[in-house]
Amino acid sequence: MFIAILGFGTVGSGVMEVIEKNADRIAQNAAQEIKVKYIVDVRDFPGNPYESLIVKDFSVVENDPEVKTVVETIGGTGVAYDFTRRCLLAGKNVVTSNKELVATHGHELIEIAKQKNINYLFEASVGGGIPILRPITQCLAANKIDDVYGILNGTTNYILTEMIANGTSFDDALKAAQKMGYAEADPTADIEGHDACRKICILSALCFGRHMYPQDVPTQGITGVKAADVENASRIDCKIKLLGRAIHYGDKVAAYVAPHLVSRRNLISSVEGVMNGIVVRGNAIGDVMFYGAGAGKYPTASAVVADVIDAAKHLAARKYIGWEDGGPEYVYPAELVESRWYVRCGAEESAVKAAFGDAEFIDGAAGGQCAFVTGSMSKKAVDELAAGLDARTVLRMLD
Amino acid sequence: MFIAILGFGTVGSGVMEVIEKNADRIAQNAAQEIKVKYIVDVRDFPGNPYESLIVKDFSVVENDPEVKTVVETIGGTGVAYDFTRRCLLAGKNVVTSNKELVATHGHELIEIAKQKNINYLFEASVGGGIPILRPITQCLAANKIDDVYGILNGTTNYILTEMIANGTSFDDALKAAQKMGYAEADPTADIEGHDACRKICILSALCFGRHMYPQDVPTQGITGVKAADVENASRIDCKIKLLGRAIHYGDKVAAYVAPHLVSRRNLISSVEGVMNGIVVRGNAIGDVMFYGAGAGKYPTASAVVADVIDAAKHLAARKYIGWEDGGPEYVYPAELVESRWYVRCGAEESAVKAAFGDAEFIDGAAGGQCAFVTGSMSKKAVDELAAGLDARTVLRMLD
Numbered sequence: 001m002f003i004a005i006l007g008f009g010t011v012g013s014g015v016m017e018v019i020e021k022n023a024d025r026i027a028q029n030a031a032q033e034i035k036v037k038y039i040v041d042v043r044d045f046p047g048n049p050y051e052s053l054i055v056k057d058f059s060v061v062e063n064d065p066e067v068k069t070v071v072e073t074i075g076g077t078g079v080a081y082d083f084t085r086r087c088l089l090a091g092k093n094v095v096t097s098n099k100e101l102v103a104t105h106g107h108e109l110i111e112i113a114k115q116k117n118i119n120y121l122f123e124a125s126v127g128g129g130i131p132i133l134r135p136i137t138q139c140l141a142a143n144k145i146d147d148v149y150g151i152l153n154g155t156t157n158y159i160l161t162e163m164i165a166n167g168t169s170f171d172d173a174l175k176a177a178q179k180m181g182y183a184e185a186d187p188t189a190d191i192e193g194h195d196a197c198r199k200i201c202i203l204s205a206l207c208f209g210r211h212m213y214p215q216d217v218p219t220q221g222i223t224g225v226k227a228a229d230v231e232n233a234s235r236i237d238c239k240i241k242l243l244g245r246a247i248h249y250g251d252k253v254a255a256y257v258a259p260h261l262v263s264r265r266n267l268i269s270s271v272e273g274v275m276n277g278i279v280v281r282g283n284a285i286g287d288v289m290f291y292g293a294g295a296g297k298y299p300t301a302s303a304v305v306a307d308v309i310d311a312a313k314h315l316a317a318r319k320y321i322g323w324e325d326g327g328p329e330y331v332y333p334a335e336l337v338e339s340r341w342y343v344r345c346g347a348e349e350s351a352v353k354a355a356f357g358d359a360e361f362i363d364g365a366a367g368g369q370c371a372f373v374t375g376s377m378s379k380k381a382v383d384e385l386a387a388g389l390d391a392r393t394v395l396r397m398l399d
Numbered sequence: 400m401f402i403a404i405l406g407f408g409t410v411g412s413g414v415m416e417v418i419e420k421n422a423d424r425i426a427q428n429a430a431q432e433i434k435v436k437y438i439v440d441v442r443d444f445p446g447n448p449y450e451s452l453i454v455k456d457f458s459v460v461e462n463d464p465e466v467k468t469v470v471e472t473i474g475g476t477g478v479a480y481d482f483t484r485r486c487l488l489a490g491k492n493v494v495t496s497n498k499e500l501v502a503t504h505g506h507e508l509i510e511i512a513k514q515k516n517i518n519y520l521f522e523a524s525v526g527g528g529i530p531i532l533r534p535i536t537q538c539l540a541a542n543k544i545d546d547v548y549g550i551l552n553g554t555t556n557y558i559l560t561e562m563i564a565n566g567t568s569f570d571d572a573l574k575a576a577q578k579m580g581y582a583e584a585d586p587t588a589d590i591e592g593h594d595a596c597r598k599i600c601i602l603s604a605l606c607f608g609r610h611m612y613p614q615d616v617p618t619q620g621i622t623g624v625k626a627a628d629v630e631n632a633s634r635i636d637c638k639i640k641l642l643g644r645a646i647h648y649g650d651k652v653a654a655y656v657a658p659h660l661v662s663r664r665n666l667i668s669s670v671e672g673v674m675n676g677i678v679v680r681g682n683a684i685g686d687v688m689f690y691g692a693g694a695g696k697y698p699t700a701s702a703v704v705a706d707v708i709d710a711a712k713h714l715a716a717r718k719y720i721g722w723e724d725g726g727p728e729y730v731y732p733a734e735l736v737e738s739r740w741y742v743r744c745g746a747e748e749s750a751v752k753a754a755f756g757d758a759e760f761i762d763g764a765a766g767g768q769c770a771f772v773t774g775s776m777s778k779k780a781v782d783e784l785a786a787g788l789d790a791r792t793v794l795r796m797l798d
Contacts, residue, residue, distance in 0.1 A: 018683045022543055029540040123538065129684040131530075131538030139522065139530030141428040142704030144421055267690060270669040284417045284701035285528040288691035291666060292684060302683035305541030317716070 001034055001312045004061040006083055007074035008041040008054065011097050011124070014301030015071055016050055019308075026305065030312040034305075037067055040083075062086050069093040069311045071304055077104050088112040088120060093311040097124035097300050103198035107211040110322040117318050121307035126199045127152065127276045129299030130292040131306075136206045136280060137321055143282025145207040149245035149398070152199040154274035154294045155183045155190035156222050156242045160259075161272045163230050164239055170225060182274055192221035193242065193257040200244030204255050207280065208248055211326035212255050218334045219257040228367025229344060229393050233261050235362050236373065238342075239269045243398065252332035260398040261342045268398075335379040340397040343382070344371040346390030355385045368392055400433055400711045403460040405482055406473035407440040407453065410496050410523070413700030414470055415449055418707075425704065429711040433704075436466055439482075461485050468492040468710045470703055476503050487511040487519060492710040496523035496699050502597035506610040509721040516717050520706035525598045526551065526675045528698030529691040530705075535605045535679060536720055542681025544606040548644035548797070551598040553673035553693045554582045554589035555621050555641045559658075560671045562629050563638055569624060581673055591620035592641065592656040599643030603654050606679065607647055610725035611654050617733045618656040627766025628743060628792050632660050634761050635772065637741075638668045642797065651731035659797040660741045667797075734778040739796040742781070743770040745789030754784045767791055 005012045019026060019034055027033045038061050039053045048054075061067055070087045072094055074080040080101050087094050088109060096102065101109075102122045113120040123133040127150070136145075151157050155177055162173035174191065177183035189195050197219040204212040222242050233240050238261040246255040262269040267289055271277035276294025281287050293299035310319065343359075345352065346368050352359050358375050365371035368390075374382055376399070386394055404411045418425060418433055426432045437460050438452045447453075460466055469486045471493055473479040479500050486493050487508060495501065500508075501521045512519040522532040526549070535544075550556050554576055561572035573590065576582035588594050596618040603611040621641050632639050637660040645654040661668040666688055670676035675693025680686050692698035709718065742758075744751065745767050751758050757774050764770035767789075773781055775798070785793055 018541055022541055022683065025543055026541055029536075130687055131534040134533050134537055135530040137428075138533055138709060139705050140701070141708045142417055142421055142425055142701050144424055267666075267669050267674075270666050275666075282701060284413075284421065284697040284704075286692050286695075286698055288529055288689070290687070290689060292687035296685075298683040299685055302539070302541050302681060305683075306538050309540045310537060 001030070001032055001068050001315070002037040002066045003034060003069045003071060003308060004038040004040060004067045005036060005071045005073065006040045006058070007072065008039050008043070008045065009073065010297045011300050011304065012039065012071070012073040014297035015073065015304050018298065018301040018305050026309060030309040032312055034308060034312060037064070058083055062090050067092060068315060069095060069308055071308065072096040072098055073304070074098065075100065077101050081105055084109055085112065088116060088118065091116050091118060093119045093121070095121045095304055095307040095311060097304055099125040099195070099198040099202060103201040103214050106202065106205060107323060107325045114318065114322060119311050119314060119319055119321070121311060121321065122202070123307050124300045124303035126202050127278055127290065127292065128294040128296060129302040130276060130278065130290050130294065132278055132290055133206065133321065135290060140280060140282050140285060143284045145280060145282050146248045147281040148203050148207045148279065149243050150203070150278035151241055151268060151271050151276050152196040152244045152278070152294065153190055153242060154276060155187065157271065157276070158182050158274045159191070160222060160225070160240055160242065163225070163227060164234070167227060169227055170223065191223055193219040196242060196244040196257045200246055200255050200257060203244070203278065204246035204253055205323045207246065208253050210253070210324045210330050212246065212253060213326060216328070216331045217255045217257060220259065222259050224393060225259050226367060226393060229395065231366045232344060232362050232371045233342065235364065237264050238262055239264060240395065241269065247337060249332040252330055254332035254334045254337045256334035256337070258396055260396045262398045266398065338376045338378050339399050340376055341374045341382045342371065342393070342395045342397060343374065343386055343391055344368050344393040345386065346392065351389060355389060373397060400429070400431055400467050400714070401436040401465045402433060402468045402470060402707060403437040403439060403466045404435060404470045404472065405439045405457070406471065407438050407442070407444065408472065409696050410699050410703065411438065411470070411472040413696035414472065414703050417697060417700040417704050425708060429708040431711055433707060433711060436463070457482055461489050466491060467714060468494060468707055470707065471495040471497055472703070473497065474499065476500050480504055483508055484511065487515060487517065490515050490517060492518045492520070494520045494703055494706040494710060496703055498524040498594070498597040498601060502600040502613050505601065505604060506722060506724045513717065513721060518710050518713060518718055518720070520710060520720065521601070522706050523699045523702035525601050526677055526689065526691065527693040527695060528701040529675060529677065529689050529693065531677055531689055532605065532720065534689060539679060539681050539684060542683045544679060544681050545647045546680040547602050547606045547678065548642050549602070549677035550640055550667060550670050550675050551595040551643045551677070551693065552589055552641060553675060554586065555595070556670065556675070557581050557673045558590070559621060559624070559639055559641065562624070562626060563633070566626060568626055569622065590622055592618040595641060595643040595656045599645055599654050599656060602643070602677065603645035603652055604722045606645065607652050609652070609723045609729055611645065611652060612725060615727070615730045616654045616656060619658065621658050623792060624658050625766060625792065628794065630765045631743060631761050631770045632741065634763065636663050637661055638663060639794065640668065646736060648731040651729055653731035653733045653736045655733035655736070657795055659795045661797045665797065737775045737777050738798050739775055740773045740781045741770065741792070741794045741796060742773065742785055742790055743767050743792040744785065745791065750788055754788060772796060
């Protein structure tokens with residue numbers, strides 16, 4: 001099978017290298033050779049070993065009937081969206097690592113693929129190389145899933161791990177992440193939770209069968225997490241982790257991204273550094289977790305090429321991967337999801353008791369007059385009760 | 400699609416219940432209804448809600464062309480082997496949770512399925528409900544895998560977790576496991592490592608493409624692990640875990656089962672109680688881990704029914720799951736696999752230094768004159784060097 005790669009950046013070049021390096025194993029698993037015919041990129045790559053494959057004009061790919069599958073690693077929702085639509089309409093399978101595009105236009109693109117009896121596959125869009133798309137759609141096919149959550153962003157997990165392990169401040173941990181190449185010069189998409197938001201949208205759609213749009217997912221990043229919160233969490237045997245989560249409520253789904261206090265007894269609290277972990281809860285299997293490198297050139301390429309192999313094996317028969325459209329009526333408000341809450345505040349314990357009643361205070365709490373854990377309640381309720389308490393940090397507990 | 404269930408024990412009845420309970424989701428994922436036509440069991444089940452489906456004569460299933468897929472949950476290599484062969488020869492897909500049968504006769508049964516253009520599927524045979532068969536064969540298809548290891552037996556992990564968390568002796572922890580229903584009255588297959596051995600054989604075949612026979616896998620259980628070893632491991636920030644492991648060496652594979660000292664920094668050390676965790680190392684993805692309930696009625700049924708759904712979707716097209724035969728020439732001797740080693744002994748440090756040179760002694764070691772960690776060497780080498788040191792426990796380090 002001939003393929004083309006759109007975008008010759010980190011992931012695109014990783015795909016090219018993995019296809020070359022593991023050619024034997026890939027050919028065996030795909031029951032045919034996989035050959036890259038074109039790489040589409042507007043830039044020049046003088047001296048690059050694959051220079052001869054590079055074309056600047058996308059229509060060369062679009063109009064070449066020999067190209068059966070196209071790998072899109074451009075990113076974003078601009079040209080990537082246009083090219084993906086055109087490839088699908090031209091009857092070519094598309095494989096992508098572009099989480100923003102899948103989270104925003106996934107349902108529409110899957111519908112086109114369905115009409116054309118081809119595949120739009122996106123294993124690499126969530127959890128980098130971690131197998132998740134097939135485990136959810138195939139291996140858990142006998143389960144009703146009611147909850148999915150995960151550490152979906154390596155940059156923020158690295159920052160939080162540094163803060164927890166070494167007592168580093170957020171600013172210093174971010175600088176360390178940038179120095180290590182784990183964070184971009186503009187880290188907004190990571191630290192404000194936008195990247196995790198796109199990924200939980202995709203996981204929600206896979207698990208619950210309808211599109212979840214990013215604008216319906218309240219998203220809180222980690223910039224408000226202070227060293228005092230990390231320390232207080234540790235005093236009650238918890239770690240702070242940024243989680244994306246989607247929960248099924250009858251015919252609706254609540255999804256959100258926020259930092260949580262996670263008990264050290266929960267395995268996901270041990271997912272450290274740039275690694276990702278995704279937990280899926282099914283009514284037969286219970287909790288399963290998938291763990292691995294959530295980003296990086298070769299892990300992401302590993303997932304992309306697995307999809308290419310699958311596309312090669314299903315040229316004549318579409319796979320059953322897709323979901324119905326979503327919309328406002330499908331969204332259960334995240335602010336109504338109940339959990340216990342961690343609160344750090346400037347008020348005295350007596351004022352807290354007057355407001356919350358059964359709060360569990362954290363001994364020797366740092367960063368204020370006191371810190372405590374509430375009983376189970378909604379975000380709306382905790383915000384109202386904490387309003388008069390000079391609350392500095394309010395975080396969910398993962399129960 | 401009509402199916403039959405062979406064996407109405409824990410797993411068989413779990414399969415029946417999951418098929419009933421999640422019928423909607425299963426029908427949607429299989430794109431057809433899954434109906435149980437027969438349950439084959441020699442016992443009587445008076446008053447059981449599925450009594451009307453029970454037949455004692457297997458040939459009823461064998462000779463009914465309407466039954467397209469058969470679930471084998473009998474266990475063992477006797478009648479289960481005979482019935483599986485006959486179902487496959489009759490052109491029926493077979494789905495199983497029977498690790499002993501797959502580990503012993505997997506290659507032969509897969510070959511029959513191949514000739515008949517049907518499927519022999521066994522997701523539930525390793526890691527209970529944890530998705531592993533498809534993740535390895537499909538999601539990691541772009542990787543050259545060189546190492547696979549895991550906590551593959553919940554009973555022994557429960558016993559070790561009790562010993563580590565509460566300082567319990569092996570005997571008391573085993574009694575607790577029996578009381579909780581995690582261990583059989585005759586726990587030999589678990590505590591001597593035979594169950595883990597069968598599972599690592601299957602994982603090795605899936606990852607490396609050739610059958611690994613149980614008799615070629617040196618297997619050491621946990622009966623030799625003492626409280627002193629647990630304590631000494633803890634002093635160097637390790638936990639003792641029973642691991643099955645298979646490593647690729649050129650054209651050969653070394654597989655073995657043994658208790659290991661695992662650093663607490665390795666996520667698998669946090670897999671506690673009856674849970675299982677499986678790590679696969681690929682040359683593009685790096686390490687991935689799959690975690691979940693490795694046994695139990697509903698988790699195992701979850702995996703069995705996922706295979707039934709897959710069989711229903713591939714009635715006309717065989718899946719690419721299988722491997723070549725193995726044999727003695729394929730086996731790399733496990734005793735030549737190098738690692739560091741933990742040794743507890745009755746000899747003085749000076750004698751240890753004379754024998755091993757660069758040993759790292761464990762401060763305040765319990766249960767002997769001293770305990771130490773060696774440099775990297777084979778089992779053969781450590782056994783020879785430790786021979787004169789009154790060695791009481793010799794365990795691999797997971798490096």
